[in-house]
Amino acid sequence: MAGSRWADDAEAKALEAQRKKEKEEKKRLKLEKQRQQEEEARRASEEANRPQKRRRISLGPQDDATPASKESEAPELLKLEGGSWGPCRNVSNYETLNAIEEGTYGWVSRAKDVSTGEVVALKKLKMDFAYEGFPVTALREIQLLRESHHPNIVSLKEVVMGASLSDVYMVMEFMEHDLKTLQDDKLEPFLQSEVKTLLLQIASAVHFLHDHWILHRDLKTSNILLDNRGLIKIADFGMARRTSSPPPPNLTQLVVTLWYRSPELLLGTPTYDTSVDTWSLGCIFGELLLKEPLLQGKNEVDQLSRIFELCGIPTNDTWPGFKRLPNAKSLRLPSNADSRAHGSIVRAKFPFLTSAGADLLSSLLSLNPENRPSAKDMLNHPYFKEKPKPISTALFPTFPSKAGQERRRRIEPHAPQRGEAPRVSMAEVDFSGIFAGREEEQRGAGFSLRMG
Ligand SMILES: Nc1ncnc2c1ncn2[C@@H]1O[C@H](COP(=O)(O)OP(=O)(O)O)[C@@H](O)[C@H]1O
Ligand SMILES: [Mg+2]
Numbered sequence: 001m002a003g004s005r006w007a008d009d010a011e012a013k014a015l016e017a018q019r020k021k022e023k024e025e026k027k028r029l030k031l032e033k034q035r036q037q038e039e040e041a042r043r044a045s046e047e048a049n050r051p052q053k054r055r056r057i058s059l060g061p062q063d064d065a066t067p068a069s070k071e072s073e074a075p076e077l078l079k080l081e082g083g084s085w086g087p088c089r090n091v092s093n094y095e096t097l098n099a100i101e102e103g104t105y106g107w108v109s110r111a112k113d114v115s116t117g118e119v120v121a122l123k124k125l126k127m128d129f130a131y132e133g134f135p136v137t138a139l140r141e142i143q144l145l146r147e148s149h150h151p152n153i154v155s156l157k158e159v160v161m162g163a164s165l166s167d168v169y170m171v172m173e174f175m176e177h178d179l180k181t182l183q184d185d186k187l188e189p190f191l192q193s194e195v196k197t198l199l200l201q202i203a204s205a206v207h208f209l210h211d212h213w214i215l216h217r218d219l220k221t222s223n224i225l226l227d228n229r230g231l232i233k234i235a236d237f238g239m240a241r242r243t244s245s246p247p248p249p250n251l252t253q254l255v256v257t258l259w260y261r262s263p264e265l266l267l268g269t270p271t272y273d274t275s276v277d278t279w280s281l282g283c284i285f286g287e288l289l290l291k292e293p294l295l296q297g298k299n300e301v302d303q304l305s306r307i308f309e310l311c312g313i314p315t316n317d318t319w320p321g322f323k324r325l326p327n328a329k330s331l332r333l334p335s336n337a338d339s340r341a342h343g344s345i346v347r348a349k350f351p352f353l354t355s356a357g358a359d360l361l362s363s364l365l366s367l368n369p370e371n372r373p374s375a376k377d378m379l380n381h382p383y384f385k386e387k388p389k390p391i392s393t394a395l396f397p398t399f400p401s402k403a404g405q406e407r408r409r410r411i412e413p414h415a416p417q418r419g420e421a422p423r424v425s426m427a428e429v430d431f432s433g434i435f436a437g438r439e440e441e442q443r444g445a446g447f448s449l450r451m452g
Pocket of ligand 2: 222223236
């Protein structure tokens with residue numbers, strides 16, 4: 001029985017836990033100190049340009065009941081930049097040119113500033129809880145994007161209002177492409193020199209976010225924009241939130257679009273950190289090389305099954321403590337798990353990658369979140385230094401822009417909807433035959449769901 005094996009090495013585990021705790025405490029103290037310094041610097045600069053009067057934003061008592069704010073954030077103070085929150089202009093200052101993306105919950109269109117003629121992107125915010133006051137998630141999307149000034153993060157020009165309080169639009173710089181639509185239209189995958197240029201810019205934006213205590217939580221190719229000068233900008237902060245060290249407990253697990261969701265999230269971890277974004281970066285890296293999403297699960301169980309097929313089965317050695325995650329308790333895994341080396345499967349799937357490339361990809365896709373490199377480590381990885389070198393953005397090819405033309409509707413799983421029903425329990429899922437019945441892939445890659 002699985003339980004007895006666990007009991008046997010309880011002492012070793014206790015020791016391991018103690019060591020880990022000490023390590024974490026050290027890391028926490030270091031980060032805390034760094035945070036205090038940053039906080040002091042921020043306060044000093046806020047002090048310098050404090051506005052005359054600051055409008056108070058009340059979230060209303062009902063917000064506590066919304067699933068998004070169930071995340072145990074000791075009431076999070078939304079820090080507004082000094083002097084920058086004032087009456088919004090009206091959306092009539094913009095003239096719509098064409099719809100770019102007609103989503104399930106929101107709309108993005110190409111529009112023109114009537115007075116200056118400047119072309120912009122207009123995103124109507126999703127007001128899922130409009131009847132309960134201005135949703136905290138919409139405030140976060142605006143506020144976090146507004147704070148994130150980086151060459152590879154889309155810039156928010158202003159927020160404009162329509163007729164009612166639920167008619168709120170973000171005005172952003174217009175970008176010709178998103179990587180998902182572009183890849184769907186391209187006949188060939190990007191060259192590796194191009195992939196490197198794209199990936200370096202993406203990692204640079206993600207490093208900036210993590211360095212500023214922001215988790216994006218929905219990194220995927222459709223949220224990564226590209227202009228016709230080879231410049232990348234990360235967009236869609238609809239799932240983003242602030243984090244801390246140690247990370248807040250009981251964060252929302254239902255984050256990140258399924259195909260880009262990390263194994264710890266799928267296994268129901270109550271707390272997580274920047275490594276959930278790094279996992280998504282691994283999925284994006286693979287997708288850029290293959291010209292199609294790397295792990296296209298049909299549901300959460302299937303997603304996990306595909307992950308295990310590519311990255312191997314977790315063991316107590318490769319991922320200490322994973323068995324304690326809520327959805328992992330009754331997973332049935334093959335006993336010969338560790339015979340499948342993660343790196344070699346990745347290498348076989350990407351035979352054209354150099355060993356540095358395969359090393360980067362497989363480390364980003366480490367099952368154990370602690371083994372994933374940070375976005376900063378990624379920037380310094382040898383893969384980017386070896387030939388073929390990243391192509392200069394000035395030489396990046398240009399492509400016809402879909403966003404500048406007709407409306408479209410995309411086929412891909414959408415980001416988790418705030419307040420979606422709790423997901424299927426992973427309990428009683430049998431992965432023990434995961435590599436046995438490859439011919440039965442259609443039915444879920446060799447695992448079975450035991451009902452009742
Ligand atoms: N600044 C922009 N310029 C051009 N297109 C954009 C811009 N922002 C978003 N889009 C397009 O709209 C789509 C949806 O925008 P996004 O912010 O991701 O909204 P959602 O929350 O509905 O996913 C993107 O995938 C992209 O194709
Ligand atoms: Mg999006």
